[in-house]
Structures are given as C-alpha cells and as structure tokens.
Amino acid sequence: MSNRPPSNxxxxxxxxxxxxTTFVDPLVRTKKVIVCCGAGxxxxxxxxxxxxxxxxxxxxxxxVLTIDPARRLAEAMGIPEAARTPSPVPRxxxxxxxxxxxxxxxxxxxSPEVVFESMVRRLATDEARVQEILGNRLYQHLSKIxxxxxxxxxxxxxxxxxxxxxYDLVVLDTPPSRNALEFLEAPxxxxxxxxxxxxxxxxxxxxxxxxxxxxxxxxxxSRAFGEGFYKDLQGFLGAFSGMFGGMRAHAEAVRKLLSSDxxxxxxxxxxxxxxxxxxxxxxxxxxxxxxxxxxxxxNRSWAYTRGFAGPESIQLPADxxxxxxxxxxxxxxxxxxxxxxxxxxxxxxxxxxxxxxxxSAIATPHLGGxxxxxxxxxxxxxxxxxxxxx
Amino acid sequence: MKxxxxxxxVLVTGKGxxxxxxxxxxxxRFAASRGxxxxxxxxxxxxxxxxxxADALGVDHLDVEPVTVSENMKAVLLAPHLGHTKFLRDVLxxxxxxxxxxxxxxxxxxxxxAPTFPEMGVLYRLLDLVRMKRRDGTDEHQMIxxxxxxxxxxxxxxQIPASLLRVIPSGPIAAAxxxxxxxxxxxxxxxxxxxxxxxxxxxxxxxxxARGITQHDIPLAQVIVxxxxxxxxxxxxxxxxxxxxxxxxxxxGERTIERIDRSRLSxxxxxxxxxxxxxxxxxxxLDGPRLAEEMASLMAVESMP
Numbered sequence: 001m002s003n004r005p006p007s008n009x010x011x012x013x014x015x016x017x018x019x020x021t022t023f024v025d026p027l028v029r030t031k032k033v034i035v036c037c038g039a040g041x042x043x044x045x046x047x048x049x050x051x052x053x054x055x056x057x058x059x060x061x062x063x064v065l066t067i068d069p070a071r072r073l074a075e076a077m078g079i080p081e082a083a084r085t086p087s088p089v090p091r092x093x094x095x096x097x098x099x100x101x102x103x104x105x106x107x108x109x110x111s112p113e114v115v116f117e118s119m120v121r122r123l124a125t126d127e128a129r130v131q132e133i134l135g136n137r138l139y140q141h142l143s144k145i146x147x148x149x150x151x152x153x154x155x156x157x158x159x160x161x162x163x164x165x166x167y168d169l170v171v172l173d174t175p176p177s178r179n180a181l182e183f184l185e186a187p188x189x190x191x192x193x194x195x196x197x198x199x200x201x202x203x204x205x206x207x208x209x210x211x212x213x214x215x216x217x218x219x220x221x222s223r224a225f226g227e228g229f230y231k232d233l234q235g236f237l238g239a240f241s242g243m244f245g246g247m248r249a250h251a252e253a254v255r256k257l258l259s260s261d262x263x264x265x266x267x268x269x270x271x272x273x274x275x276x277x278x279x280x281x282x283x284x285x286x287x288x289x290x291x292x293x294x295x296x297x298x299n300r301s302w303a304y305t306r307g308f309a310g311p312e313s314i315q316l317p318a319d320x321x322x323x324x325x326x327x328x329x330x331x332x333x334x335x336x337x338x339x340x341x342x343x344x345x346x347x348x349x350x351x352x353x354x355x356x357x358x359x360s361a362i363a364t365p366h367l368g369g370x371x372x373x374x375x376x377x378x379x380x381x382x383x384x385x386x387x388x389x390x
Numbered sequence: 391m392k393x394x395x396x397x398x399x400v401l402v403t404g405k406g407x408x409x410x411x412x413x414x415x416x417x418x419r420f421a422a423s424r425g426x427x428x429x430x431x432x433x434x435x436x437x438x439x440x441x442x443x444a445d446a447l448g449v450d451h452l453d454v455e456p457v458t459v460s461e462n463m464k465a466v467l468l469a470p471h472l473g474h475t476k477f478l479r480d481v482l483x484x485x486x487x488x489x490x491x492x493x494x495x496x497x498x499x500x501x502x503x504a505p506t507f508p509e510m511g512v513l514y515r516l517l518d519l520v521r522m523k524r525r526d527g528t529d530e531h532q533m534i535x536x537x538x539x540x541x542x543x544x545x546x547x548x549q550i551p552a553s554l555l556r557v558i559p560s561g562p563i564a565a566a567x568x569x570x571x572x573x574x575x576x577x578x579x580x581x582x583x584x585x586x587x588x589x590x591x592x593x594x595x596x597x598x599x600a601r602g603i604t605q606h607d608i609p610l611a612q613v614i615v616x617x618x619x620x621x622x623x624x625x626x627x628x629x630x631x632x633x634x635x636x637x638x639x640x641x642x643g644e645r646t647i648e649r650i651d652r653s654r655l656s657x658x659x660x661x662x663x664x665x666x667x668x669x670x671x672x673x674x675x676l677d678g679p680r681l682a683e684e685m686a687s688l689m690a691v692e693s694m695p
Contacts, residue, residue: 041408220478220487229558305642321630335641
C-alpha cells in the first residue's frame with residue numbers, strides 16, 4: 001500500500017455511477033454462468049469480480065472462478081491461494097466495498113492438481129483404483145503442469161459447480177485470449193483425446209483390427225520415450241480407461257450448459273487497438289461456436305468526464321509566479337489530452353454498440369491504481385449495474 | 391539493448407496487454423539494423439486467429455516455416471507438430487517410420503491433445519531453429535526472439551523440461567529435453583526479457599515473474615517498462631500544480647498526473663528490486679508497424695554509449 005500515490009479524489013465522486021439499469025442488470029439477476037473473455041491485460045479478472053459483486057448485491061449466492069494463474073483475484077478479495085474448495089469473501093472485506101451486499105460472494109482460484117484429484121475420486125470405481133492413479137508418475141507430472149491443463153480444469157470445475165447447484169451464479173474468468181479460445185474448445189478437445197479409438201491403441205488389451213496401429217505406436221513410443229515411460233503411459237491410460245466415459249459426459253454437459261440460455265458470454269476489452277482487434281475476433285468465434293454472446297464491457301475507458309471541472313476554472317491570483325502560470329498551462333495540455341481520450345472512447349463505445357445486435361456495450365472508467373482494492377471493485381460494480389444506495 | 395545482441399534466444403514475456411508483441415517486433419528491427427540475422431517467433435495458435443506479431447511486423451500472415459520480413463529479418467510460427475516430426479525423425483532409426491507415425495491419426499491426435507506434448511513440440515522446434523546452419527557453417531538464425539504467451543503460461547512452459555526429466559529420466563527424449571534445458575539456462579545464449587507497464591499491479595506481477603524465471607534458472611536479461619507517460623513538469627511546477635488542485639473537486643488533467651506519479655513510483659520500485667538493466671520506453675500513440683519502428687528507434691537512442 002505504501003507505494004501507492006495519495007489520491008485526493010474520494011471514491012464517491014468517481015464519475016459515471018449508474019442511475020439507470022444496463023444490459024448487465026438482467027444478466028447478474030438471472031444467469032447461472034457468466035463467462036468473461038477478452039485479450040490479456042484488459043481487466044478480465046477484475047471485471048469478473050465486479051460482476052460477482054454486482055450479482056451478490058441482488059441477494060444471489062455467487063462464485064467467482066478464475067483460472068488465471070497470475071493470482072490477482074485472491075489478493076483483492078482476501079481469499080487463500082491454492083484452496084481446495086471455494087472460499088467465502090470475508091464479511092469485513094464485503095463491507096469495504098462501500099455497497100450493501102445482500103447475497104454471498106465466494107471466490108476460487110483453480111489449481112489443476114486439486115480439480116483433477118477430486119475428479120479422480122468422483123469417477124474412479126474404488127479406492128484401490130484411486131491410489132493407482134494418484135500414484136502414477138505420469139499422472140503426477142500431468143496434474144502439476146499448468147500449461148494446457150487449465151482449460152481442462154476449468155471445464156471440469158465448471159461442470160461440478162454448475163451441477164451441484166450450490167451457487168446461483170458462477171462467474172468464470174478465462175485465461176488470456178488465445179488460451180481462452182482453447183477453453184471454449186476444451187470440452188471438444190478433451191473428448192477427442194479421450195476417444196477410445198485414440199486411447200485404445202495405447203492399451204495392452206487390444207482388438208485384432210487395431211494391432212497394426214498399436215505395434216507402430218509401441219515401437220515409436222518405446223523408442224522415443226524409453227521403455228519405462230511407455231509402461232507408465234499404458235498404466236496411466238489403463239487406470240483411467242474406466243473413467244473416460246464419465247469425463248466425456250462431463251465435457252458434453254459443459255458444452256450444453258455453455259450453449260444454453262442459462263449462460264452468457266461477456267467480452268471485456270480496453271481501448272487499446274490490439275485488445276479491440278482481439279475482441280472482434282472473439283465475438284465471431286463465440287458466434288461460430290453457437291455460444292450466447294451478451295455484450296461488450298469497455299474497461300479502463302476515459303469516456304467519463306462528467307463531474308470533472310476543466311483547469312480553465314482555476315483562477316490564479318494576479319501576483320502568481322511564472323512557475324505557477326507555466327504549471328497551469330501544462331495542466332491544461334494534460335486536460336486537453338484527457339478530453340481527446342474521452343471522445344475517442346465514446347466513439348469506441350458507439351462502434352461496439354453497433355457491432356452487437358442488441359446494442360449491448362457498456363463502459364467502465366479507468367480507475368488508475370484504485371481498482372486494486374475493494375473500494376475500486378465496488379466502484380466498478382456500480383458502473384456495471386444500477387445499485388440503490390443503502 | 392546492445393548487450394542483447396550476442397544472444398541466440400531472447401524470450402519476451404510479461405502479463406497480457408503490456409506490449410510484448412510490440413517489444414518483440416521493435417527488438418527484432420533494432421537487432422536486424424545492427425546486422426544480426428533475426429528470426430521473430432510466436433506460438434502457433436488458432437489458425438483462424440489474426441497474428442498479433444504479423445500485425446506488428448507489418449506482414450499479411452506468418453507461416454510455420456520462416457518467411458522473410460525485411461533485410462536480416464524473418465518471422466515464423468512455432469508449430470508443435472513440426473517439433474514432433476523432427477523429434478521422431480531424430481530418434482527413430484528410419485525416417486519412414488517417423489513419417490508413418492506422424493501419419494497415424496491416433497498419434498497425431500494424442501500429441502496435439504495430450505497436455506504438455508504441444509509445449510514440448512514447440513521447445514523442440516525452437517531448438518531445431520537454433521541449430522540450423524547455413525552452407526558457410528554460420529548460424530541461419532543468429533538471434534531468435536520469441537514472443538511468449540502471457541505470464542502464467544511462460545512460467546508453465548519454463549517448468550516443463552525439469553518436470554519432464556523426472557518422468558522420463560533417460561532415452562532420446564530425455565536427451566532432447568536436456569539439450570533444450572541447457573539452451574534455456576545458458577546465460578551466454580539465452581536471455582529472458584520481462585515486459586511490464588509503469589503501474590502498481592503490473593510491476594508486482596513483473597517482479598513475481600522475474601523471480602519465477604530466475605527460479606527456473608532461465609537467465610533474466612532485462613526488464614522493459616513500456617508506455618511510460620511523459621512528465622511535463624519540473625519539480626517546482628509539480629509543487630505549484632499540487633497546491634492548485636488541493637481542496638478542489640475532480641479536475642481534468644488530474645488523472646494523468648496521478649498516472650505519472652504511479653509511473654515514477656513503479657520505476658523506483660523496479661530499480662530497487664531488480665538487478666538487471668531496466669529500460670523505460672515512452673508512451674507512443676501509434677499502432678502496428680509504425681509503433682514498432684518508432685520504438686526500435688527509441689531503443690537505438692537508449693543504447694548509444
């Protein structure tokens with residue numbers, strides 16, 4: 001906290017607080033899953049958290065789920081890292097938000113290790129099988145690796161959480177864009193990998209018609225990876241083989257859930273040209289996959305100037321020094337640059353609205369350093385939906 | 391910047407949205423202008439997605455084989471399947487067997503979908519490009535600059551070799567992984583660049599990333615702070631402006647001053663906590679190839695003696 005410059009602007013006068021409802025209002029009241037996607041660095045994690053807050057305001061029980069390994073959410077919300085289950089955001093933290101929360105807010109940072117172990121425990125037929133899998137060297141390797149595993153993990157966790165019915169709403173913060181795409185396709189990719197025709201050729205017991213392929217694979221893998229690894233791989237796949245049906249069913253269920261009316265996809269973007277380009281690409285992708293696109297959040301925008309006075313209103317005394325006059329002139333130049341940015345961001349918002357059929361796009365303000373704490377999160381929530389004062 | 395020139399592999403990393411791709415492109419332009427044969431590389435992803443690196447380099451699209459961008463500069467998409475094919479050809483007794491294996495749908499799908507296998511393929515492909523020679527015996531690509539995915543994934547990629555060696559301690563793949571690990575951890579050949587923004591949270595994350603990289607024995611070469619806002623005020627003017635704003639309501643221009651303040655504090659914090667050189671690049675309101683050009687010229691100025 002010590003390295004944050006002092007701000008003389010109290011949070012209450014941050015501009016742009018809503019006095020009308022937005023397209024986000026019905027989403028946080030009715031949806032079961034809200035997925036936040038977008039390019040890296042646009043504030044997805046923070047937006048996901050703010051959506052969670054906005055929904056909890058309406059009395060719902062909300063879980064914010066992040067697969068971003070950069071651990072931002074936990075810091076802001078005061079929840080433990082690498083927890084085995086979702087953690088409630090402490091009441092004291094909720095009070096810091098500065099808005100009345102009638103519901104409950106939970107947060108969870110997914111760890112592949114934890115999610116996979118619970119999946120194994122749920123799907124394996126008996127304890128001996130569980131131990132066999134958990135003890136497999138390959139399993140230990142795979143479950144600890146983050147690369148490529150987050151997407152599987154997210155789909156699996158989403159399945160569990162959504163089917164348990166413990167939460168009214170799950171808000172999912174996806175990893176940066178290119179990986180988020182993989183997440184959208186994870187269920188399909190997973191079922192591709194788990195296809196018995198693929199897995200089957202690795203297993204010791206095999207049908208005669210697959211012998212040729214199996215022989216080839218055995219030769220390739222023993223040679224390339226060493227005999228020991230090939231045995232491990234067979235052991236791993238063999239132990240898992242009974243669970244594939246269950247995993248595939250999960251993958252299919254997640255796909256169904258994400259395509260249903262219970263889900264909504266929000267695209268978060270910043271005014272940066274690169275982020276906007278990715279957002280457009282993403283929107284097309286979401287449509288292609290038949291997923292319900294709800295609208296854009298233009299985050300970190302400078303669009304709001306309401307409530308700000310121009311430096312022209314500063315009257316210098318007649319005996320003001322040259323330094324003061326120069327300083328005021330320079331402040332004027334900075335103000336002009338901010339006005340230019342405001343206009344640019346309003347134009348952007350208009351363009352985003354035109355890109356959606358329902359005209360659903362909303363801007364949230366650039367809060368500078370303030371968004372790293374809960375006051376900032378509360379302010380963001382108040383910019384996303386209409387919240388009555390207590 | 392000049393001290394980066396002898397490196398064979400430069401890994402550009404940082405959280406999303408900090409301008410890694412622009413830094414990659416600018417650095418490539420800078421090195422190419424100094425006579426180094428440069429290869430810019432990006433992980434191959436969704437083939438329908440536009441390539442951010444292609445945009446920054448001003449080319450239409452990138453391919454899995456290196457294409458010439460300009461004098462001394464090529465660009466490539468690091469495709470896992472090329473790494474897999476090359477690896478199998480290297481370790482299997484017959485090229486025929488490797489090609490047969492890669493033709494097998496089961497093997498192809500396994501390698502593409504099984505976790506960590508794609509990343510391994512990328513690593514092997516990188517190694518192959520580093521080893522590539524010209525007819526005269528000099529390196530085909532003297533410097534390969536890799537635009538790595540966002541923070542968590544860069545670390546995840548870095549942890550793979552060591553983790554794999556625990557599972558597969560011997561055999562050809564272990565040898566290949568070891569060679570990859572040797573390259574990644576060799577200070578004389580490899581350097582990681584952490585790119586960040588002059589804001590509180592990005593700097594915290596950059597420090598975390600720098601620590602993680604060092605823990606994996608990958609040499610950290612530099613921290614680049616991108617989009618540093620121009621500070622127009624002298625110390626006296628700043629005092630004067632503070633006094634004017636004190637006690638007033640929100641004023642236009644004030645948010646920019648706060649941004650400049652955060653930037654100063656962030657740079658000071660980095661200077662305190664990081665031992666490698668820190669390069670500050672000023673905020674430039676351009677995009678695409680023009681931005682990379684402008685930044686390359688900033689890098690050239692910065693590295694003058």
